[in-house]
Amino acid sequence: MTTGTEYKLPLPQPNVDDKAFWEGCKRHELLLQKCSQCGKVRYYPEPFCPKCLSDKKESVKASGKGTVWSWTTTTHAFGPRFKDVVPYTVVVVKLAEGLRMTSNLIDCKPEDIRVDMPVEVVFDDVTPEVTLPKFRPAKKA
Amino acid sequence: MATLKDKCAIVGVGETKYIRGSGVSTLHLAAECSRNAIADAGLTPKDIDGMILFHLGDPVYTDEVAANLGIPELGWQLVVDGGGNNGCAVVATAGAAINAGLAHNVLVLHACNRYSGVRFGAGGGNNLMSPFGKVQAPQMFALWAQRHMAQYGTKAEHFGAIAVACRYHAGFNEGALMRQPITMDDYMKSRMITTPLRLLDCCLETDGGAALVVTSAERAKTMKQEPIYIMGAAGNSWGPAGEDADTAEEYCSLGSRYAAKRVFGMAEVTPKDIDVAGIYDCFTYTVLTQFEDYGFCAKGEGGPWVGDGKRITLGGEMPINTSGGHLSEGYVRSMNLMNEVVRQLRGQSGKRQVKGAEIGLVTGAPNPGSALILRR
Numbered sequence: 001m002t003t004g005t006e007y008k009l010p011l012p013q014p015n016v017d018d019k020a021f022w023e024g025c026k027r028h029e030l031l032l033q034k035c036s037q038c039g040k041v042r043y044y045p046e047p048f049c050p051k052c053l054s055d056k057k058e059s060v061k062a063s064g065k066g067t068v069w070s071w072t073t074t075t076h077a078f079g080p081r082f083k084d085v086v087p088y089t090v091v092v093v094k095l096a097e098g099l100r101m102t103s104n105l106i107d108c109k110p111e112d113i114r115v116d117m118p119v120e121v122v123f124d125d126v127t128p129e130v131t132l133p134k135f136r137p138a139k140k141a
Numbered sequence: 142m143a144t145l146k147d148k149c150a151i152v153g154v155g156e157t158k159y160i161r162g163s164g165v166s167t168l169h170l171a172a173e174c175s176r177n178a179i180a181d182a183g184l185t186p187k188d189i190d191g192m193i194l195f196h197l198g199d200p201v202y203t204d205e206v207a208a209n210l211g212i213p214e215l216g217w218q219l220v221v222d223g224g225g226n227n228g229c230a231v232v233a234t235a236g237a238a239i240n241a242g243l244a245h246n247v248l249v250l251h252a253c254n255r256y257s258g259v260r261f262g263a264g265g266g267n268n269l270m271s272p273f274g275k276v277q278a279p280q281m282f283a284l285w286a287q288r289h290m291a292q293y294g295t296k297a298e299h300f301g302a303i304a305v306a307c308r309y310h311a312g313f314n315e316g317a318l319m320r321q322p323i324t325m326d327d328y329m330k331s332r333m334i335t336t337p338l339r340l341l342d343c344c345l346e347t348d349g350g351a352a353l354v355v356t357s358a359e360r361a362k363t364m365k366q367e368p369i370y371i372m373g374a375a376g377n378s379w380g381p382a383g384e385d386a387d388t389a390e391e392y393c394s395l396g397s398r399y400a401a402k403r404v405f406g407m408a409e410v411t412p413k414d415i416d417v418a419g420i421y422d423c424f425t426y427t428v429l430t431q432f433e434d435y436g437f438c439a440k441g442e443g444g445p446w447v448g449d450g451k452r453i454t455l456g457g458e459m460p461i462n463t464s465g466g467h468l469s470e471g472y473v474r475s476m477n478l479m480n481e482v483v484r485q486l487r488g489q490s491g492k493r494q495v496k497g498a499e500i501g502l503v504t505g506a507p508n509p510g511s512a513l514i515l516r517r
Contacts, residue, residue: 018268024441044269068391072283072289074335078276088337092276092284104273110336115291132272 005126008081018045020059025131028123031059032097043099064121065138066093069100071109093135101133107136144407150368151515153182154480155355159318159471162254163348167199169250172209174250174350179210182354183365184246186210188487189354190208191244193231194249195221197474198256206250217243225421225467226396227251228475229503229511230376235355245356252350274304278423279343282507283335285383286426287465289393290337293441297337301328302450304341304468307422309454310463312495318345319469342425344467351476353483362480369483372500372516373408375400376511385508395427397434397510404502405436412437415459415514417485419478421465421506431504435512452499455493463493475505479513486517 014022024031034041037054048055069092076084091105091113104115106122118138125131155177157163157170171194179186189212192203203218218236220226228251235247270276290293305325312316323341324354346517361368379385379400386392405411412435420428429443437459438446449451453461464470464481471477484490498517505511 008273010276012268012272015268021269030240070284072280072335072337074274074280076279076332076334078274078280081175082274082276085274088274090273090280090284102270102273102275115288132289135272 005078009085009126011127017047021098022057022130023047025123025133028131030062030064030098030121031132032062033057034060041097041099043095043101064095066072066095066101066119066135068105068113068115068117068119069094070115071105073114089113091119093137104132105136143216145233145236145240145338145374146371146372146407146409148240148358149355150358150370151232151353152177152356152364152366152368153180153181153184154351154483155181155353156351156473156477156480157252157349157472159316159347159349159477161318161346161348163254163257166256167252167254168205168209170348170350171201171206171250171256174252174352175206175210175248175250178248178250178352178354182367183285184354186212188246190215190216190421191217191238191247193219193221193235193238193247193249194339194367195227195231197222197224197253199254201252217247225423226377226441226505226509226511228505229374229513231504232353232355232371232479232513233376233511236371236374239355239357240403247355248352249355250350250352250481251474253473254348255472256346256348258348262303276341279338281384282337282424282426283338285393285430286337286424288389289430292389292393293444295429295444297329298325299429299447300342301325302447303422303425303428303453304328306450307462307468309467310460310493311464313455313491314464314470315470317465317470318347319465321434338424338426340444344423344472345469347471347473349471349473349477351473353466353476353480357444367487367517369486369515369517371513372410372512373406373512373514375403375406375510375512377511378403379509381459385506393430394440395430395507395510396432397431397504397506397512400504400510401435404512404514410500410514414500415502417463417482418459418461418493418502419466419475419482419501419503420461421475421478421504422462422468423472423506425468427506428461431506434504434510435504455495460495463490463495479503486515
């Protein structure tokens with residue numbers, strides 16, 4: 001969705017919970033939270049482990065592989081800043097680690113998208129400060 | 142356990158006109174619908190001693206409504222931040238407050254300048270959604286609808302049948318914003334917004350307000366209107382569903398599935414007993430998946446159950462959204478659905494009256510699901 005020199009689309013405002021995630025993206029690493037106590041891996045980033053209720057956590061690198069869980073190709077611009085970027089596809093990816101992540105699907109025609117289609121992460125450096133993790137159809141091995 | 146069943150009743154309903162471009166403040170809309178609901182109940186503002194409202198985007202507060210209406214004193218009031226899932230929940234809370242002795246006659250309302258005030262496309266976002274252009278409700282519902290279609294074979298025509306039925310009903314309602322009849326062909330040709338949702342899958346953006354008055358069953362018997370009793374209630378029931386789901390079945394559900402067992406359990410009736418319904422229709426998909434969640438059919442069978450739409454249209458076995466709903470009457474976040482079901486049960490719905498309607502269901506979504514079962 002990069003629109004040239006000036007990037008106008010919404011940017012993340014990293015907070016204490018998701019700061020590590022966005023710093024990972026900057027290094028082209030897709031990070032998940034892992035509970036330091038029971039080992040449960042989770043996304044979205046959140047303060048407590050929903051399984052054991054510990055607030056001790058670390059980051060682990062995700063494989064970046066997954067499948068399409070659902071998608072929507074947006075043709076209507078929700079506000080003027082989206083006028084030049086429609087149509088674009090919002091995708092929910094089921095990561096190989098079993099978690100769902102919302103992102104964009106790129107390099108794929110809307111009519112070719114299928115549920116369970118294999119996808120892989122690709123990092124888009126949209127500004128000097130911010131990198132967004134997006135997904136594209138997985139390359140055949 | 143002592144429940145709210147049959148303890149309270151809705152004794153007054155009122156609204157503003159539903160329009161685009163109200164030219165007045167949200168407080169004006171709030172006070173106007175409240176004034177009308179109080180008058181419908183045969184009461185005056187002096188009789189109101191409790192108030193609860195919900196708002197989203199354009200805040201309005203209970204104490205300013207009270208001051209503007211000349212209500213001398215409130216024993217209990219509550220302001221809830223949020224959207225259409227809250228309508229049935231705040232009515233249930235009003236009933237609970239009355240039952241607990243916190244207030245006698247409670248005014249419940251919602252008002253919004255949704256067309257001329259804060260519209261879709263404005264405002265901030267979520268760090269892990271908006272950078273990917275997922276900024277508005279249609280996209281959230283579209284993702285669920287897309288998976289529902291892939292998972293269960295649900296078709297665009299099933300969504301279309303809901304849009305056509307609601308528009309047909311609006312034709313009998315002079316106050317509805319969109320009354321021009323539509324056909325399935327019109328639906329299929331309507332502009333795609335975000336796949337698979339078309340323009341005619343989406344509710345309206347409306348300026349308006351709707352209010353009602355709740356009191357105890359005992360006091361209701363002495364009032365002007367026939368009491369409409371609250372048989373069952375579920376307020377913002379939540380669990381694994383939608384974005385909070387673990388499984389595909391849960392992903393294709395709303396919190397409504399958790400509200401269903403509570404509301405039908407309290408009312409001690411089944412979906413077969415419902416004569417008329419106001420099913421929350423921010424999008425057609427929302428309606429279809431709630432038919433499954435509330436047990437009118439099994440999960441995944443909502444499409445075939447809706448079929449050509451006859452069973453949910455006036456003259457069918459369970460007409461829904463008989464004033465046109467959010468899709469065609471106006472979007473006042475479940476409150477206009479509620480007022481219509483109350484009027485249906487009173488027998489005051491005129492040309493769109495469901496003959497012999499005794500029991501009605503009203504819902505709000507998502508992911509938290511709220512519902513009321515009402516009876517005459």
